[in-house]
Amino acid sequence: MSEVTQARAAEFLSGADYLRETLRAPVYEVALVTPLQDMERLSKRLGNRIQIKREDRQPVHSFKLRGAYNMMSQLNAAQRQAGVIAASAGNHAQGLALSARQLDVKAVIVMPRTTPDIKVEAVKSFGGEVVLHGSNFDEAKTYAIELAEKHQFTFIPPFDHPAVIAGQGTIGIELVQQNGHLDYVFVPVGGGGLAAGVSVLLKQLMPEIKIIGVEAEDSACLRAALDAGEPVTLDQVGQFADGVAVKRIGDETFRLCQQYLDDVITVSSDEICAAVKDIFEDTRAIAEPSGALSLAGLKKYSEQHQLKGQQLASILSGANLNFHGLRYVSERCELGEKREGLLAVTVPERPGAFLDFCHLLGGRAVTEFNYRYNDDTLANVFVGIRLLQGQDELESIISDLRKGGYPVVDLSDDEMAKVHVRYMIGGRPSKPLQERLYSFEFPEYPGALLKFLTTLGTHWNISLFNYRNHGADYGRVLCGFELEEHDLLSFTSHLRELGYQWKDETGNPAYQFFLAQ
Incomplete structure (x- = not known):
């Protein structure tokens, strides 16, 4: 069956059907039961018990292994003999390659030519055959489907298939076994396979648990689908959290998410960076951005709804991070936590002006200061300021500066300023x-x-x-x-x-x- 036909057939699966298929999923032939770890520092800070499900501890450092193996284990002899194929630039590729090695099945993975060598080599190390094609995921997927038809490979989709969804749902079984008193579970959403699998499973076993989907705000395909009442295709998606950079949620995953999720929240890249830092400080694990996504949503949702004394769990869904990406995370995590503000301030070119400016900052720590002489009257300064009390403190600083005669623009949410301009001050x-x-x-x-x-x-x-x-x-x-x-x-x-x-x-x-x- 094609991917679309499979998804349509799944419309007849009830919640009880998914519960049965999840309980029967043989994922532990290759996957591990991962720990549900307490986040002690963050728990104290937020006034709730925060736990994190360590899917980064899987052999492929991602939950994707569960769904890929469950679907592949159901192939008949002819399908196993012919082999499988998928399109992926990351975690699904590695999960498929390891599953294929375990089942002694040939696996071909089509990856975009833009895929970093570290990911290509990881797939090869698990025995997968890599074909580099196209400049993006959509081009790679189109070519993978062409190869599947030409060579009779079975196409293994990354999320929109009942067997894949049921495989991911095994995480939900482990959650209730590890903590039967959970009040909220936060799940990351890309194509929706993990969110669909966990939510349908938990709602069959413990419907009182609130399940919250978390999306990156620049790739919120579920939010767009909920608003439209059906899956829609986003014009473009941000690539920072590349593991959830999906333009269109799956048909079956949308049906399940719409029915079983209690709420959906979106978070910014800076908020994701802050969550990566939280995970490191509490566990010494380094999450990939999409892996920290659900914790970012947990923090934001907890603050918005003033949750206290609750038991909250999020899923660290993966840790396949290119090491050099940590530079970006380090630069942005304090902004995501509202512990730093970035301002453009106009300062008069006169003796003592800088001293007066510093006095108005009230002794606060300056994290960044960029200035170059421009003319004899005014200078524009790019300044970063450490904050102890978040947005309210930043607004107070801006008010004090304006009262002191210093025009100010808040650049804390200006993406271009944070990525480029702060490194280019003075270039007129x-x-x-x-x-x-x-x-x-x-x-x-x-x-x-x-x-x-x-x-x-x-x-x-x-x-x-x-x-x-x-x-x-x-x-x-x-x-x-x-x-x-x-x-x-x-x-x-x-x-x-x-x-x-x-x-x-x-x-x-x-x-x-x-x-x-």
Whole structure:
């Protein structure tokens, strides 16, 4: 059956059917029962008992092994003889490869050419055959389906299949066995396989437990589907939490999530970074961003609903992190915890102005200070300030500065300022420019920059360029172009031809403060 046909057939599965299939799932032939660990520091801070389900302890450092193995264990002899195939850039690929080795089945995994070597080598180490194709997941998946039809491989979907969902649901069995007094369980949502499996299982056994789905705000496909009443395809998704960067939730996973989840909450990249830090401080484990997603949601939901004295669990769903990605996490975790604020402050160029400015900060710790002389009247300063009391304290600082005659713009939530501008302070053009500014996400594969320059750089003069990579599958680029008004239509056409995600940043306040003429 095709993936769509399988999902439609699953509409006839009831909650009791899923309970039976989950209880019968033979996942422990390859997977481990993972610990439910107390987060003592965070529990004390939030006034609740916080526990974290350590799926990073699986042999492939992710929960994906459960669903892949459960589906593959149900293949008939002919299907096992022909082999299986999947498209994945990460955890599903490794779960499939190990499952195939355990069952002595040939496994082919199509991965985008942008996939980092560390992930490719991990799949190969489990015995999977890797085929690199396409520049993104959708292109890889299309090619995988073509190969499946050509070679009679069985396509193993990452989430939208009853057997995969039931396999992931085994986590729910372990949760109630390890703590039968849970009040809330927070589950990460990408394609919805984990959330569907855990929620349908728990609601059959202990319906009083509240199940909360957690999404990254820049890839909230479940939230969009709930609002529309059916699965919809997002135009684009953010790649920071790449394990949940899914444009469209599955049909069957949506049906189950809509029926069994009690609520859904979204969190920012900065809030995810803060959760990665919390996990490290309590357990010394290093979660990948999607692995820390549900804890970020737990913290936010607990604060919003003022939960106290409750027993809350979240699922650390994976730890397949590129080590260099920790630089980004380290830079952003304090912002996610509201323990740091970033401000653009206009300071007069006169003796004592900086001293007066520092006095207004009231002795608070300065985490970052960027300044370059611009002219004889005013200077624009980029400053980071350590906060002890969160957003209220930041608003108080801003009020004090404005009362003292210092114009201020809060850049704490300005993505362009945090990724690029803080590293470029002082770079103003020396002559008048008709400049427009754009941000891009570059796929990390050979030739990506050459393609960019060939498509755009030979037509219009590049007036500004800043590249940042944090160990992810993509790089962040900020680029300025000299563009007349009559050039915009042609330029936009070339942007579409380029095929990279982009955004016009010309009106961004950080750009206007520090980089524009």
